[in-house]
Amino acid sequence: MPHSDSPTRITVISASMGAGHDGAATELTRHLTAAGFLVDRHDFLDLLPARIGKLLSGAYLRLLTWAPAGYQRIYAATEHERRPNPAVRALLRGAERRTLATVTPDTRAVVSTYPGASQVLGALRLRGRLAIPALTYLTDFSVHSLWVAPGIDAHLAAHAIPAAQAHEQGAAGVTVTGPMTDPRFTPADEDERRAARTRFGLPPDTPLALLVAGSWGVGPVREAAAEILGTGVALPVVVCGRNHALAERLRADGIAHVHGWVDDMPGLMHACDVLVQNAGGLTSLEALAGGLPVVSYRCIPGHGQTNAAALDEAGLAPWIREPDRLAPTLTELLHGPRGRAQREAGLALFTAAPGPVPAVMTMARGPLSATAIPSQRRRVAARPAVAFDVSGLPPRVPADALAGVPSDAPRSVPAEALRLPVVARFAARSRQARRRTVLMVAAVAATLSLGIGAPLAYAYGESPGHHFGALTHYLEDDDR
CATH class of the missing domain: 3.40.50.2000 (Glycogen Phosphorylase B;)
Structure with missing residues (x-):
C-alpha cells in the first residue's frame, strides 16, 4: 500500500491509436489500483488542440491502408531523428496545457504509454512545470526516436533489446522491467x-x-x-x-x-x-x-x-x-x-522480471521535487530566455543589437532583420504569427502519424506530393 502520509494518485496517459497503447494502460491501471493507488486514465488524443486527435488517428489508419509504402518511407526518414519536425512540435505544444491539467495536486507520478504524450511530459519536466516523476512504458519491442523524450525520468522496457535501443538514443533511466498482459493469458491444458x-x-x-x-x-x-x-x-x-x-x-x-x-x-x-x-x-x-x-x-x-x-x-x-x-x-x-x-x-x-508496475510504484513513493508546479501566471513570468549564440551571427552585427530581440525569437537571426525599422519589424512579426496560425491548421495533414509522421515531402522528395511539401517547407522556414 502507498504511504499513508503521502498522496496516492497516479496519472496514466495512453492513446487510442489501435489497441496496444490502451491495452498497456489498462493493465497498468489494474495493477496499480490493486496495489492501493488511485489512477486517473486519459486519452492523449483528447488532450490535443482543436479536437484533432481523432482526425490524426483516422489519417494514420488511412495512411497504413492506402499508402503503406509511403508510411514505410516516413517511418524510415524519422526513425533516428533527435527532434520532432516543426509541425509535430507545434501540435505537441498545443497539448501541454490540457496535459498539465490532468495532474491533480495529490498526483505522485505520471506514466505515458504513447510517444506523443511522453514528448509533452518531458517538455513540461524540462521547463519545471511538472514537479513529479514522468515515466514512459515502451509498448513496442523496437524503439522509434519519438519514444525517447528528453525530460522523462525513466523509460521502462519489456526486454533488453528495446532497452538497448532506447539507451542508444539517449533515453534516461532505462530499465528492463519485463512485459505485462492480462492474467487470463495463460497456457491451456x-x-x-x-x-x-x-x-x-x-x-x-x-x-x-x-x-x-x-x-x-x-x-x-x-x-x-x-x-x-x-x-x-x-x-x-x-x-x-x-x-x-x-x-x-x-x-x-x-x-x-x-x-x-x-x-x-x-x-x-x-x-x-x-x-x-x-x-x-x-x-x-x-x-x-x-x-x-x-x-x-x-x-x-x-x-x-x-x-x-x-x-x-x-x-x-x-x-x-x-x-x-x-x-x-x-x-x-x-x-x-x-x-x-x-x-x-x-x-x-514473464518470469524473468516483475513487469513495470513495481518501478512505477517506486518512483511514485519517492521524494517529490523541491519545485512545485507553478501557477499559470508564474509559468509565463518565469519562462526561461533563449540564449543566443552570438558567435554564429554575421560579424557585422554588434552583440548589443541582440538586446532588443524577444526571448522567444528564432535562434538564427539574419543581420538584416536586426536593422529593420520598427514598422517593418512589426510587419515581419505579423507574418510570422500568420505562419504559425497556418502551421497549426496544417498540422493535421503534416502529422499523419503523431510521434512517427514527418512531412510527406521529406519522405517522397520530388513525388506528386510536392505541393504539400512546399507548404511544409514554408512552415519549417518559420521555425528556424
Whole structure:
C-alpha cells in the first residue's frame, strides 16, 4: 500500500491509436489500483488542440491502408531523428496545457504509454512545470526516436533489446522491467483447448494458425490467410478486429473461420496452436504469455517490421520474409523442437522480471521535487530566455543589437532583420504569427502519424506530393 502520509494518485496517459497503447494502460491501471493507488486514465488524443486527435488517428489508419509504402518511407526518414519536425512540435505544444491539467495536486507520478504524450511530459519536466516523476512504458519491442523524450525520468522496457535501443538514443533511466498482459493469458491444458475449440466452432484436431492484424485489421491479411491455407500445414483462423469489410472479403475468399472483434482472446488463443502476426504489438506478448509460438509474416511497414526484427533477434518469434519459408517454419513451430523452445522462451519472458508496475510504484513513493508546479501566471513570468549564440551571427552585427530581440525569437537571426525599422519589424512579426496560425491548421495533414509522421515531402522528395511539401517547407522556414 502507498504511504499513508503521502498522496496516492497516479496519472496514466495512453492513446487510442489501435489497441496496444490502451491495452498497456489498462493493465497498468489494474495493477496499480490493486496495489492501493488511485489512477486517473486519459486519452492523449483528447488532450490535443482543436479536437484533432481523432482526425490524426483516422489519417494514420488511412495512411497504413492506402499508402503503406509511403508510411514505410516516413517511418524510415524519422526513425533516428533527435527532434520532432516543426509541425509535430507545434501540435505537441498545443497539448501541454490540457496535459498539465490532468495532474491533480495529490498526483505522485505520471506514466505515458504513447510517444506523443511522453514528448509533452518531458517538455513540461524540462521547463519545471511538472514537479513529479514522468515515466514512459515502451509498448513496442523496437524503439522509434519519438519514444525517447528528453525530460522523462525513466523509460521502462519489456526486454533488453528495446532497452538497448532506447539507451542508444539517449533515453534516461532505462530499465528492463519485463512485459505485462492480462492474467487470463495463460497456457491451456488439453481439456481447456478442446473446450475452447467447441466454444468457437473450430475443428477438434486440425492444427490452427491464429492470424491477427491488430484492432484495425490492417495489412495484407487476405494474402496471408490464403497462403497459410495453401500450405496445408495449418488452418487459418483470422481475427479482423473492427474491420468488418475485411471480414466479409475473407469469407468471400473461402476462409472458413473469420472473426471480427473478439472479447475472449484468451479463449481463442487456447483453441489455436500458433500465432501469425504482422505488427509485433500487444497481441504478440499475449500469445507468448499463453504459451503459443509466434511468427511474424507479411508485416505492416514501419513499426511492424522493426518490431518483427526485434522479436526475431530476441529469439521470441521468427520473421518470415519470403512466402516459401511459411510452410517449413509453421511445421517447425507446430511439430518440432523450435516450437517448444519458443514456448519456453516466451513464458520465461514473464518470469524473468516483475513487469513495470513495481518501478512505477517506486518512483511514485519517492521524494517529490523541491519545485512545485507553478501557477499559470508564474509559468509565463518565469519562462526561461533563449540564449543566443552570438558567435554564429554575421560579424557585422554588434552583440548589443541582440538586446532588443524577444526571448522567444528564432535562434538564427539574419543581420538584416536586426536593422529593420520598427514598422517593418512589426510587419515581419505579423507574418510570422500568420505562419504559425497556418502551421497549426496544417498540422493535421503534416502529422499523419503523431510521434512517427514527418512531412510527406521529406519522405517522397520530388513525388506528386510536392505541393504539400512546399507548404511544409514554408512552415519549417518559420521555425528556424
